Amino acid sequence: MSFISVFDVLGPKMVGPSSSHTAGACAIAGLAQKMCSGRLKKVEFTLYGSFAKTHEGHGTDQALLGGIMGFATDDIRIRDSLSIARERGLEFVFKVNTEETDIHPNTVDIRMISDSGQEMTVRGESLGGGKVRIARIDQVEVDFTGEYNAVIVIQQDRPGVAAHITRILSEADVNIAFMRIFRESKGEKAYTIVESDNRLPGDIKGKLLENPLVEDVMIVQNGQGGGSDD
Amino acid sequence: MIDFKSGQELLKLCDENHWKISQVMRQRECDMGEADAEQIQDRMENVLDTMKISAYTPLRNPVKSMGGLIGGEAKRLETHHLKGQDICGNVLGSAVTYAMAVLEVNASMGIIVAAPTAGSAGVVPGLLLSLEHQYHLSRQEMTDGLFNAGAVGYLAMRNATVAGAVGGCQAEVGVAAAMAASAAVELMGGTPGQCLDAASVVLMNMLGLACDPVGGLVEYPCQNRNAAGVANALVAAELALSGIRQWISFDEMLASMYRVGKKMPYELRETALGGCAATPFGCRFCGKEHRS
Numbered sequence: 001m002s003f004i005s006v007f008d009v010l011g012p013k014m015v016g017p018s019s020s021h022t023a024g025a026c027a028i029a030g031l032a033q034k035m036c037s038g039r040l041k042k043v044e045f046t047l048y049g050s051f052a053k054t055h056e057g058h059g060t061d062q063a064l065l066g067g068i069m070g071f072a073t074d075d076i077r078i079r080d081s082l083s084i085a086r087e088r089g090l091e092f093v094f095k096v097n098t099e100e101t102d103i104h105p106n107t108v109d110i111r112m113i114s115d116s117g118q119e120m121t122v123r124g125e126s127l128g129g130g131k132v133r134i135a136r137i138d139q140v141e142v143d144f145t146g147e148y149n150a151v152i153v154i155q156q157d158r159p160g161v162a163a164h165i166t167r168i169l170s171e172a173d174v175n176i177a178f179m180r181i182f183r184e185s186k187g188e189k190a191y192t193i194v195e196s197d198n199r200l201p202g203d204i205k206g207k208l209l210e211n212p213l214v215e216d217v218m219i220v221q222n223g224q225g226g227g228s229d230d
Numbered sequence: 231m232i233d234f235k236s237g238q239e240l241l242k243l244c245d246e247n248h249w250k251i252s253q254v255m256r257q258r259e260c261d262m263g264e265a266d267a268e269q270i271q272d273r274m275e276n277v278l279d280t281m282k283i284s285a286y287t288p289l290r291n292p293v294k295s296m297g298g299l300i301g302g303e304a305k306r307l308e309t310h311h312l313k314g315q316d317i318c319g320n321v322l323g324s325a326v327t328y329a330m331a332v333l334e335v336n337a338s339m340g341i342i343v344a345a346p347t348a349g350s351a352g353v354v355p356g357l358l359l360s361l362e363h364q365y366h367l368s369r370q371e372m373t374d375g376l377f378n379a380g381a382v383g384y385l386a387m388r389n390a391t392v393a394g395a396v397g398g399c400q401a402e403v404g405v406a407a408a409m410a411a412s413a414a415v416e417l418m419g420g421t422p423g424q425c426l427d428a429a430s431v432v433l434m435n436m437l438g439l440a441c442d443p444v445g446g447l448v449e450y451p452c453q454n455r456n457a458a459g460v461a462n463a464l465v466a467a468e469l470a471l472s473g474i475r476q477w478i479s480f481d482e483m484l485a486s487m488y489r490v491g492k493k494m495p496y497e498l499r500e501t502a503l504g505g506c507a508a509t510p511f512g513c514r515f516c517g518k519e520h521r522s
Binding site for chain 2: 003005008011015018019022023053054056058059076078079105128129130
């Protein structure tokens, strides 16, 4: 069982009204934007389940949009995130999907398009109490929470990539807490998610990309939300 | 390494070290969270300050909630008190006012501290801030109270649930009130055993409470329930401080609360399909809930 801190009980410090529908939504979008390389041009949110039903009364839209702009869960600008996004020239669309029911009740798909035309869709689930999980990247089922610093490697599903990743991390003195590999199907695209207690050095991205089987690398440092300085 | 997995283990640590619950919780946070005493004190003071702002702001500037079901209740209570018309007395009267204020801030997208959830965020600050005024408690004492409350909330998160969707309102406001009761007992000079007795009484008296928000919004009856939670906490603390002992321990009561929660029908667990949400008034918001 992971450590429950007194600040998990008395926290998060957050913009109301709901830890799952507001703070959790903001946290999911915050993780998503950290995974997207380049400047965001357009974002499309698809809300499912309880998110789809009660997003308006919970400020879920504002929270998602605030999170995508990097606002923490306790940033009061979340209230005005729609107008802030318009000022910044960020296009946004909210959709609801009430047909799909075989899904976690608080789920959102976030489709992000960057200035350079790169596109990525991330599925997040709000688990309650502000805790969240990223459940899918593009079409691949994954599982990570953002509670640790994470490096996400998009790679071809071939031998030797995992060894390459662990070697680079070992040379950078990164202590691996968890490491998991997810794939679409055998021999196709795969995702390796490595989580660490330590802050990840920025130069590992370039080193990981030296292997031609590695297509892209995302570094997601934790410290989103919560309002604390750590 | 100081850690505990149950109320019984917590009391044993208090007994062995001659510590209060807050001291055990501070030490646990330092050991398990790899922080030093000063860092966690700073963080807890930040929690306290955020709670204060959320409890006091609506007394000056009442705000309407997002869903439109609440707004201005704290100010109304304050005015009622200032006219000398209140019947609750100072401690309960102020505690109820602050608790309702925090929910007002929460429902209008203001900044609150979930304690343990956003929907139950009024109870702990409500009671503690009222005691601060009445008994002129220091900043150190107030943070002691929060660490004590945190110990009770941690046990509920670890061994049961604090999610309304899993265990109903008894798990949200019930646990918040248990936290507040335990903290109040420590601040008023009670023993660790008395703290957990008070927490046990709260869970007993709020057992089975449904989570049935009108329109699925964290507004109504949530705000009223926060006021009721404060009252339950105060009563339980009073019983414990008078020396009344409880037959059922906090651990047993927590397990019972969890079992009752899991047996609750789906309609009564934050789905807005039962209880208050299913009254004729509540149903006027059913359509709104599905509008999109």
